[in-house]
Amino acid sequence: MDNQSRQLLFDQVKKWILEAGGHIRDAIDEPLYIDTKSNPNDLVTQMDRNTEEYFAKKIRGKYPNHLILSEEGFGDEVESLDGTIWIIDPIDGTMNFVHQKRNFAISIGIYHDGIGEIAFIYNVMDDVLYSAQKGQGAFKNDKRLLSLENKVSLEESIVVLNSFWACENQVINEKKIQDLVKTVRGTRSFGSAALELAFVAEGIVDGYLTMKLAPWDIAAGAILVNEVGGITTKANGDPLNLLTNNTILSGNKQIHETISSQFVELKK
Template sequence: MNKQLKDQLYTQAKEWVLEAGDHIRKHIDQPLKIDTKSDANDLVTEMDEQTEQYFAERINEHYPSHQLLGEEGFGDEVTALDGTIWIVDPIDGTMNFVHQKRNFAISVGIYHDGVGEIGLIYDVMADVLYTAKRGEGAFKNDRRLPDLQPSKDLATSILAVNTFWALKNKRVSEEGIHRLVQKVRGTRSFGSAALEFAFVAEGILDGYLTMSLMPWDVAAGIVIVNEVGGITTKADGEPVDMLKKNSILTCHPSIHEEIINEYVSLK
């Protein structure tokens, strides 16, 4: 993707993300229609659907040759990563949105021929926007995020660990997760994969481990974490498949191999 097109897409995507976030804030206290998808914990609201539809309509209008891979069914049947694909989670952290009215994000990743070119994660209620263009650094609002420190020890690390998904996955060693939690300085769980990626990029988390995420949960975050020197793979160290559900480990590169080899122990 050439720089002129990348800059154009970035500017347009940023405008749409901020507009969508403003709409959500203005309607945050209105009664919600809440449904479930795969189970009682997999929530979707009309705001999720309206927000994805907003992106779908604008992408189709301005970039009809692009595809949309989204969570709520307004996108395309994407079977390959050829061309330009917008990978959108309209509200990442829907449970937080419903129960807390905070700690959720709009996540937009723009990929070209399988390469993440642009990432935007918008913490809607805090009005904080994390952004990155491949090769141009990552930013929190208008402040450039520094590269991750040269080295990091697992014993002094803070990890976001979604233990619900880790222990629910039968391939994961429960003993390994327990040892990992005991090894690190502390653990956190924010309930929004996009925000957890953003916090890794910001350096206020050293890593994030979970066993079940879709491409729209991670597309923007991968681009942003890459730009500060972080690394993202499946929990077994294999590359992330941007068309399928994945286990995910995104972290400081110094602790990546140790977490995979000594603690995750996928069977």
């Protein structure tokens, strides 16, 4: 994708995501219709579906050759990353949306032939927009985010780590994670993978480790982190597969390497 095409697409997506966020804020206090999907904690609301449908209609009207990979049923059957793919989570952090009415985000990552070109993560209620274009850095609203190249020791770091590692049938050695918790300065969990990756890119947390995320949870955040010199992979360091679920490890290269080599041990 050339620079001019990318910029035009970036400007269009920015307009749409701000408009969609405005619709959500306007309706935030209206009654919610809540369903569950894979389990009682896997929530979906009519707002998730309405927001995804909004993007699907906009994309298909203006970019009919682009494909959509998304969570709530308005996407395409995407079998490869050839061409231009929009990877969309209309509300990332639905449980936060339902219970707190904040701390959720709209997440859009656009990939062309498997390369991350454009990313947006919109913290709707705080009106904070994280964005990135390939090779041009990452931004929080209009402020450029600093590089993550600065060296921070693991003992001085804050790592985002949710509780899923402690659940039964996990793929990771929980004893190693306990050792990680004892080593770092502190752990946090915010309930939105998109925002958690944006916080890594911003540098307000130093790393992120989680056991299972879908492509729409990570597509935009991985671009943001990459654009500030960080790295996002599977927990064991293998490349991401944006067509399936992944374990996730993200952070600056030093933190990433230390956690991957010393604290991640996948079960056989």
